[in-house]
Amino acid sequence: MRMRFQEQLDALTDQLASMCHEAGQAITSATSALVLADLSAAERVFEINEQIEALRGPCEEQAMTLLALQAPVARDLRQVVTGVHLVADLSRMGGLAQHVAESVRRRHPNHVASGEAEQLLGRMGRLAGELADLAEQVLRTRDSELAAELDRRDDELDNLHRQLLDLIQDPAWTDSVTVAVDATLLGRFYERFGDHTVVVGRRVIFFVTGEQLAQ
Structure with a gap:
């Protein structure tokens, strides 16, 4: 019985890692589109997000099956419940990538932003993709050091976000109000995406050890 439970839990973890991989592909494609x-490239993000949502159902079903048929307690219960939370986190990551793609589609054929703002957003997007790759590794390896690295790299993303906001709020800003609003929203999407990768890392460590990483 215990071996069967572990096999099913490993299958759930593999599906979660696949969702994370797709979320990374989505944010990378969205950034290229931007x-x-x-x-x-923007339309590709919508396709990828459909794949993420297609994985969500089986993940939730697998978790519910584990709860219903295995009746887990203590550590096993913690792992299954954490898996349910991870499904929601990973789905939100896909949704945030889609928000970026929606901005590109709405402004096409024009660029959403230009100059330094576009450069900062590009850097944020590339870093968000790297964070998703790290989060996938954490899911597959359950490595606490990699989870801590997610925190550090997310600090870099937060710093880029602050630079973007400073640029937009600078009296020397010469672009339109529309561009300022779009860039502000895009920065927020990337910042939230990074936050979710950190949450994924923390949930995985709790999943494995029962310990909460320091905020």
Whole structure:
């Protein structure tokens, strides 16, 4: 019985890692679309997000099956419940990538932003993709050091976000109000995406050890 439970739990973890991988692909494609004003790359994000949501159902079903048929307690129960929370986190990551793609589609054929603002957003997007890759590794390896690295790299993303806001609020800003609003929203989408990767790392460590990483 215990071996069967572990096999099912490993299958759930593998599905969660696949969701994370797709979320990374989505944010990377969304960033390419943003920087290049590439409509086809933006449309690809919608396709990827559909794949993420297609994985969500089986993940939730697997978790519910474990709860119903295995009646886990203590550590086993913690692992299954944490898996349910992870499904929601990973789905939100896909949704945030789609928000970026929606901005690109709405402004096409024009760029959403330009100059330094676009450069900062591009850097944020590339870093968000790297964070998703790290989060996937944490899911697959359950490595606490990698989870801590997510925190550190997310600090870099937060710093870029502050630079973007400072740029937009600078009296020397010469772009339109529309661009300022779009850039502000995009910065927030990337910042929230990074936050979710950190939460994924923390949940995985709790999943494995029962310990909460320091905030």
